[in-house]
Every structure is written in C-alpha cells, then in structure tokens.
Amino acid sequence: MKLNVNGQVRDFEAEEDTPLLWVLREQLGLTGTKYGCGIAQCGACTVHIDGEATRSCVRPVSTVTAEQKIVTIEGLSSDGSHPVQKAWAALDVPQCGFCQSGMIMAATALLKEKPKPTDADIDAAMTNICRCGTYNRVRKAIHVVARGGDPKTAGLSIEHVEGSKA
Amino acid sequence: MSAVLASPSRRSFLGRSTAAAAGLMFGFHIPFDAMAQGAQAPEINAWVVVKPDDTIVIRIARSEMGQGTLTGLAQLVAEELDADWSKVTTEYPTPGTNLARNRVWGSFSTGGSRGVRESHEYVRKGGAAARTMLVQAAAAQWNVPAAECVAAASVITHTPSGRKLSYGQVADAAGKLQAPAAADIKLKDPKDWKIAGKRLARLDTVDKTTGKQIYGMDLAMPGMLNAAIKDCPVFGGKVKSFNADAIKNKPGVKKVLQVGDSAVAVVADTWWRARTALDALPIEWDFGENVKTSNADVAAAMKEGLTASQAAVGNSNGDAKAALAGAARKIEAVYSYPHQNHATMETMNATARWTPERCEVWTPTQNGEAALAATSEAAGLPQKQCDVYKLHLGGGFGRRGAQHDWVQQVVLIAKEMPGIPVKLIWTREEDMTHGRYHPSTQCKMTAGLDAKGNLTALHMRISGQSILAAVIPAMVKDGKDPAVFQGLNPPGPESSFGYTVPNLLIDHAMRNPPVPPGFWRGVNLNQNTIYLESFIDEIAHATKQDPLAFRRKLMKDSPKHLAVLNAVAAKIGWDKKPKKGVYRGLAQTMGFGSYVAACAEVSVNKDGKLKIHRIVAATDPGHVVNPQQIEAQIEGSFVYGLSAALYGACTLKDGRIEQTNFDSYQVLKMDEMPAVESIIMPSGGFWGGVGEPTIAVAAPAVLNAIFAATGKRIRDLPLKNHSLKKA
Numbered sequence: 001m002k003l004n005v006n007g008q009v010r011d012f013e014a015e016e017d018t019p020l021l022w023v024l025r026e027q028l029g030l031t032g033t034k035y036g037c038g039i040a041q042c043g044a045c046t047v048h049i050d051g052e053a054t055r056s057c058v059r060p061v062s063t064v065t066a067e068q069k070i071v072t073i074e075g076l077s078s079d080g081s082h083p084v085q086k087a088w089a090a091l092d093v094p095q096c097g098f099c100q101s102g103m104i105m106a107a108t109a110l111l112k113e114k115p116k117p118t119d120a121d122i123d124a125a126m127t128n129i130c131r132c133g134t135y136n137r138v139r140k141a142i143h144v145v146a147r148g149g150d151p152k153t154a155g156l157s158i159e160h161v162e163g164s165k166a
Numbered sequence: 167m168s169a170v171l172a173s174p175s176r177r178s179f180l181g182r183s184t185a186a187a188a189g190l191m192f193g194f195h196i197p198f199d200a201m202a203q204g205a206q207a208p209e210i211n212a213w214v215v216v217k218p219d220d221t222i223v224i225r226i227a228r229s230e231m232g233q234g235t236l237t238g239l240a241q242l243v244a245e246e247l248d249a250d251w252s253k254v255t256t257e258y259p260t261p262g263t264n265l266a267r268n269r270v271w272g273s274f275s276t277g278g279s280r281g282v283r284e285s286h287e288y289v290r291k292g293g294a295a296a297r298t299m300l301v302q303a304a305a306a307q308w309n310v311p312a313a314e315c316v317a318a319a320s321v322i323t324h325t326p327s328g329r330k331l332s333y334g335q336v337a338d339a340a341g342k343l344q345a346p347a348a349a350d351i352k353l354k355d356p357k358d359w360k361i362a363g364k365r366l367a368r369l370d371t372v373d374k375t376t377g378k379q380i381y382g383m384d385l386a387m388p389g390m391l392n393a394a395i396k397d398c399p400v401f402g403g404k405v406k407s408f409n410a411d412a413i414k415n416k417p418g419v420k421k422v423l424q425v426g427d428s429a430v431a432v433v434a435d436t437w438w439r440a441r442t443a444l445d446a447l448p449i450e451w452d453f454g455e456n457v458k459t460s461n462a463d464v465a466a467a468m469k470e471g472l473t474a475s476q477a478a479v480g481n482s483n484g485d486a487k488a489a490l491a492g493a494a495r496k497i498e499a500v501y502s503y504p505h506q507n508h509a510t511m512e513t514m515n516a517t518a519r520w521t522p523e524r525c526e527v528w529t530p531t532q533n534g535e536a537a538l539a540a541t542s543e544a545a546g547l548p549q550k551q552c553d554v555y556k557l558h559l560g561g562g563f564g565r566r567g568a569q570h571d572w573v574q575q576v577v578l579i580a581k582e583m584p585g586i587p588v589k590l591i592w593t594r595e596e597d598m599t600h601g602r603y604h605p606s607t608q609c610k611m612t613a614g615l616d617a618k619g620n621l622t623a624l625h626m627r628i629s630g631q632s633i634l635a636a637v638i639p640a641m642v643k644d645g646k647d648p649a650v651f652q653g654l655n656p657p658g659p660e661s662s663f664g665y666t667v668p669n670l671l672i673d674h675a676m677r678n679p680p681v682p683p684g685f686w687r688g689v690n691l692n693q694n695t696i697y698l699e700s701f702i703d704e705i706a707h708a709t710k711q712d713p714l715a716f717r718r719k720l721m722k723d724s725p726k727h728l729a730v731l732n733a734v735a736a737k738i739g740w741d742k743k744p745k746k747g748v749y750r751g752l753a754q755t756m757g758f759g760s761y762v763a764a765c766a767e768v769s770v771n772k773d774g775k776l777k778i779h780r781i782v783a784a785t786d787p788g789h790v791v792n793p794q795q796i797e798a799q800i801e802g803s804f805v806y807g808l809s810a811a812l813y814g815a816c817t818l819k820d821g822r823i824e825q826t827n828f829d830s831y832q833v834l835k836m837d838e839m840p841a842v843e844s845i846i847m848p849s850g851g852f853w854g855g856v857g858e859p860t861i862a863v864a865a866p867a868v869l870n871a872i873f874a875a876t877g878k879r880i881r882d883l884p885l886k887n888h889s890l891k892k893a
Contacts, residue, residue: 015417015439022438026392031384032377034560036511037594041828044511073377085375092367092794095802096232097374098381098511098560123837129828131511131561131809132232133802135839158794160367163252 002066006075016062021045032073043128046102053109073101087141090151095132208341212270213292216337227271228281231562234795235281245362246293250320261534262553274534277567279758279855303340304331365794382530382557390587392437394444397429400821406450416443456680456821464679471629471675472610480651484669489623493614502882503693504815506604512560513597514572517589518580530559532567540570544577564685599823602684605631611701619709623669652690661757664727665720688861691757699753699866730763730784738765751870753863760854761786766867770875774891784845788852807864809833
C-alpha cells in the first residue's frame, strides 16, 4: 500500500481496516500524532488530508488514496517555523503537550479556512480535549496568528532568553 | 588545591561520581541509547554538569508532566549557580543511579504539589555548592583568593585584575574539588533572584510543538514487540480461561498469555495487531463477589456511615454535639462526591526488557523510585539489577505516582519473552475501567446558630472511602486516615481549616467500596472544599447574610486565608453588582501548603444552560518560582476541577465501571472554558504548592454562583445529572 505523507510517497504493509493513525505511528514511525481515545472524541490524532483536519484514529487506511496529501505535525514545518508553531512556542501553550499536535493541526486547518476566526469560530472548530487545561492559551495563540504573529498582542508576558532552546 | 574526594557524609548530600556522568544518565532526546551520552561531561556535583562548551546540564529528580517543575527546579539551581540561563539544559538521573549513589537526589516522588516546595532548599544548595567550587577552581588557576572573584552568568571574574574564565573552562578542575559542607552554604535572599521568580519560558516547549517530544507511548526500540492487555472488567475478578488458538494465526501475533491472576495479553509485531487480536480472543472470567455490587450499594453503605456512632476525629474544639443540641436554629445538608478517573491524555504504557540478570523499564512515571520497586518485585530481581528510564508523561494527575500496576504487567509479559523489549499500551477503555479512582465520599453538615444568626457549632461528618487504607495502609491508625481531613485540619503548614467556630467536630466513618482508590490531582481537598464552602454559603443565605461578610466574620484568626479571599472579592468588584443576569459565588481553602480563593461569575439561561463567564482566582504560595507557569497551573486547575464538577462520575454497575471512554466520561472543552484572571500574591516565609490547591475552589465557587442564579443548591455531582431550568 502507498500513502503520500508530508510530501513523500511511502510504502507499507497493513490490514485494510487499520486506522490511519496506527499506520502513521507504527508503520511509518511518525509518532507526533497521538492516540488518545480511538473513537474520534479527543482529537489528539488530528492530521490534515488534503488540507482538512481529520481524526485519523477512526479513518481506515484503505479509504485514503495514494494521491491524497496527508500532513502530520512533523510535516507542518521541518523546524517549528510554521506561524502556528511559533505562536504556540511564544505563549508556552503546551503543558504535558500530549494533545498539542492535534491542537496545532486543528488550529492550522481553522486558520486556513478562516484567517481571522472569532471566539465562536474557535469554539466550534477546536473540540480537542486537553486535560492539563491549556484552552485559554490555545485561544490566545490562534488570535496571535490571526493578528500577524506578534505574541505581544496576547497580553501574556513570557520572557524568552536569547540563545536558549526555550 | 589538590583533588580531594568528598567524605562519605558529604557525598550523601552533594556526592559526585564519574560513573554517573559516564553513562548511567538518561538524556531526554536519546531515550534508550543512554550509554552513548555523557562520558565527556565533568560533573561538578550531583545536580550540575558543565560541559567544555559551557552548556550546563541540571539534573532533575522530579518528573515533568506538564506542571513545569522541570523548568522551575532548573531555575532554582541556575539561580544559585549564577548560570547563563541560555546555556541551561536538563536531564533525569535514573532511580537505579539514585539507589547506587545513596539517594543523592533524594525523593523522586512527583505528587502532592511537592516538586518545588519539598526540594527547593537542597536543589538550591546544590547550585550554590557548584558555584563555590567553580569559583574556587578559577581562583586556584589564577593563584588568587576566591574572595576576590565573583560569578555571574556562567563567567567568573577576578575583580582586581578583570581576568575572566567561563564555567566550561574550569569545570574539570572544579569537579575535582571538595564540596563545601552543606551547613556552610548560604542561599540568596529571594529578593535578589535574577532567574528564579521570573516569568521565563519553559525549557520543554518547542519539541511539544513539532511532534519531536517522545512520550512513553512513542518509544521505539530495535526488535521491540507490542502488547495489548485486558484485565477482568469486574474489580477483584480473575481469568478463568481463554482460547489462544482462536487468534494465534491472526496477523503479527507472537504470543497470547495470562498476566497475573486477572489479565490476558496479546503480544504482536504492532500494537494495532495485538489489540485487534485481543478483541477477538474468547476469554472467560471468574467475576468474583463484587459482581453483585453497584453504585446504589456503595451509596447506601456511605449513607449508613453518616450517622454511625464510630468515627475517627480529625479536628475538634469545644463541644459541638452539646452546642448543636442547644442551638436556637439548626441547618443540615447532605453532600456527596463521585469516583473520578484521572483520564490522562496518554493512556498507561511502559516498555520492558527482561533477562535473568537484569530488567529495564522505560515508562512515564511520577515516581521513578516507586516504578523501580514495582519493576524489581515483578521481575523477581533485586533493585540493583533493575533500572527505570523515565519518559515524558502525557499527563499524570496522580495516576502515575504511588501505584505502578501497568509497570508490573509489562514486566510480567517481558519475563515470558527474555531479551525482547515489549511495549504495553492500554486502550482508553482499559484506562477508564482500571483506574485508581478519586475516592467517593458523602458528608453530612450540621450547623448550630444562635438567635442572631451567628454560627455557634459545626459538625462535619464525612463517610466513605480512604485512599491510604488501600494504598499506604501503614499510615492508617485505629481506623483513622489522616489524609481524609485535607483542608479541614487544625492550623498547620500543609492544610488548614480557615474558620473559627466555637464548637467544632469534623470526623470520618470509613466505608470502602470495591473500587480501587488513588491520589487524584487535588486529592481529598477537592470534595472537602466543596462540602465546606457550599455549606458556608448555605448558612449565609439561610441567615440572610452576605456570603463574603459571613465568611469574614469567621476568618479573623486566619489572616492568610482571608487575604486571598479579600483579593478575589476586590478584583471581581464584590461591592458592586454584576451586570444583569450574572451571578457570583465564592470559595476559599488552604491545602498543599498554599492559600487559594476564587470567585466565579455565571449565568443560567431560561433553558437551564450554564455559562461560566469569568473567574478570578488568588493564590498565596509563599514564594514564587515562575509566575507565568503558576498562571498556567491555575487555569489548568479550573479545567480539571470543572470537568469533574460538570461531567465527571465513574459509576459502578455489576462490579465494573460503566464509563469507558470520553463519550461517556465527558470533560470540559474549549467552548466552556471561562476567562481566568489570576492573582499571585506570595507573602513569603513558606513554600506552598501550585499544581493542585486551586482545583478545590473551582467547583464550589461555580456551585455557589449557580445557587445565586437559580436558587438551586447542587449537593451531589456531577452537574449534568441536574436540571438548572427554573421550575
């Protein structure tokens, strides 16, 4: 079987009903996409298929063609330089971080569809579960991206030391 | 100065060992190839390694699970080290290394909001001692007195001559010096802090935005197999039989085996294949006697305890029973709190490799030492022949701390496949139905009032489950679990009751249902604060007193409790009415060493739909290490506390938990998340925790606001079981 993931065509072997999530994680070694519930409730497994946010834990791999373009968190940028990733880092959004790949993929799809989302748009699109409780910073980070990327507009003071990996 | 090895007594405090630097350490970015790391780096002491390129590696014994302890503890060490923060990285020592080095890093336990407050002194002394040794090494190289040298941002300057050396340039020499005695180390006054106390960005954020962060579930090792497991759905049940032949030809299946008395596992090349095969495996269970128990039975047993004559006393003064008997007016109410699952986003998982000589485990854990003990027990090998490599946690909340049931399982599986690394991952369904649940209790509150509406007596009878009786039974004496009274204790540094009542009795009748309990973020402070703060609100309304004014009257002897309450009242604007249709509720408590209060503003529409508009929350944790991370913990505490209050309940039916996934165990999502305004008001002189206390005020502040809005007093949770629609 073949999939187009992050711009590369990848060959693999799996049963047809294997969820896309587990092919990504186990056959293709892309573990940034997470297993949280397996029933499309939590969104930790969110990836893009042809630009659309998709919960990969319930998507049989056989229903994705080799022509469809899959993007995972690893393919959003090679170095964390995507505007959404930058806003996330600037506002220290993640706590444990386990849900954040899915959050970022959902937010990226939302911002592509609605570059200036309202709070109601965010509420409707961002149904991912975070148990640590990062929702308010997720919202702030989405607005930062919509406003052009300046984290100062979030009104959240966080000191980044130059040269630090933080 | 010649190289002098530290004396044994000093080693136990700031011991150093080249063995540790030479490969027993476990770096964050090379999860299983620990041996490749380290050999080059000189260790100054157990806490600090300085590499020749000036990179500073700070060792962190506690576990990072999102709460920011990794960054906070590094800030404390770096502060006393006078380090260049931009050069700081971190690593976890392994519990096996800790054991081999006489527990030089102390406790690995990461729970009870203790990460910083329990270890701040010795980790700062570790940083200060390393700085002293680095300065001494530079002074020796220049042949000048150390007193003429100063350190700042990883550079030592000889003040009279202006000569400079970086930490990396003298690290080798510093590592050979004798450590200063612990008693001789003077710590900085927090008012002089430059790194600690600042709103610094976390050290572990970037990899969490790129998918590079490796969690336990993501671990991959050469030759590794994957396991899925099913434990008997009924608590206390056992495996009767299973038909392995039925699935042995399924793709990828390598082994089907029983694990302990109560579980069956399938090992396959991939986890998905293991899980699919396990789902198809015919298993017969011996459900045991708990199959006859359901939630109504649990509730009935606890109800009986509300009036039982035998109860352990946690706090008392005066004569509450006599005062109640003679009171002009009595108010009574019964509350209850259900079981909750931690529901960490990452389900339980671990990887193990067992041979007759050695057993190694890779797992997300809140307590590496407890995980090592569990490994050793299951492996049948002494601890010194085992080790545990801590991986990043996708949430902990107490589930991954005191008990390591999943670690024991994976070791038992790996033991049947010597030499092969096996990774066990729980399904969400397994995780939901085999938790270590927030204990369930009921509480009967009885207040006695005089003719003027003054509170003269209060009896708080708690009935229900004890965590310690199940998890640390040695701490239960004469039927008394001291942890049950969290937040209700007489004045003390850990948790204390903030009201002065002339006649007070708080007691507990232990009734333990067949649902395994555990420490759940906030622990017993959660339900105790709901009971107390809701009931205080009830008394205020019943006697037509303002809930803030009524509390203030009772809090004259508790100035720190009162200060956080006053802070939220001032910020919310309690003296002015909220806008039309919006109502307020208050709550305060003290636990995990910190004082917290909250005020919630809510509205309830004509259909009974609740909206939480705004929350103001205040915390006095004594000292503050990273304010922006405390704000994150406060916001997160509302998500955790309100998820439980609005939706959370794990109910028992026929001996098993009914809720199996996030569709039946709902949690708060973005659309319901209120704005949270944090007030961080450290008063100094003590060190309190920040990860948990605020959870306790989340629910009662909202419940009291709901009463103000609707006149409905919700006394049993979750809220989803109640209609808020006006009758």
